[in-house]
Amino acid sequence: MSNLKAVYLGDEQVELIHEASGQKILTDLPPDNGGKGRTFSPTDLFTCSLSSCILTIMAKMAERDGVDFKGANIEFEKIMIATPRRISKVIGIITFPDHLSEDKKKKYLTAIQACPVHRSLHPDIEVDFKIT
Numbered sequence: 001m002s003n004l005k006a007v008y009l010g011d012e013q014v015e016l017i018h019e020a021s022g023q024k025i026l027t028d029l030p031p032d033n034g035g036k037g038r039t040f041s042p043t044d045l046f047t048c049s050l051s052s053c054i055l056t057i058m059a060k061m062a063e064r065d066g067v068d069f070k071g072a073n074i075e076f077e078k079i080m081i082a083t084p085r086r087i088s089k090v091i092g093i094i095t096f097p098d099h100l101s102e103d104k105k106k107k108y109l110t111a112i113q114a115c116p117v118h119r120s121l122h123p124d125i126e127v128d129f130k131i132t
């Protein structure tokens with residue numbers, strides 16, 4: 001059994017608990033689905049999981065190369081469709097640290113395909129990455 005727990009708190013909010021560490025995340029129903037949007041929605045966390053996975057793999061690659069990867073980031077936009085309600089597209093803009101060579105950037109982009117979250121996506125979800 002997993003050490004993750006989800007508890008409905010009422011008022012359209014769910015508390016996610018990582019029981020081993022005690023860390024918690026709240027989710028809320030988004031405004032575009034009739035909610036208040038006070039914090040992350042479940043589909044926001046889906047998109048955050050993808051970006052976190054990719055950056056973690058890139059950082060591990062950089063660590064093996066002896067490269068400082070601090071400051072790398074991905075800004076995401078998720079596109080929702082109504083019928084059936086789901087994420088249809090995720091657009092990511094990757095910003096690498098300024099000191100990275102084009103060869104290193106190209107190498108680290110392979111993390112996108114290696115990411116288990118990306119590999120778990122339904123094929124109908126389009127993922128588009130750009131580099132700044």
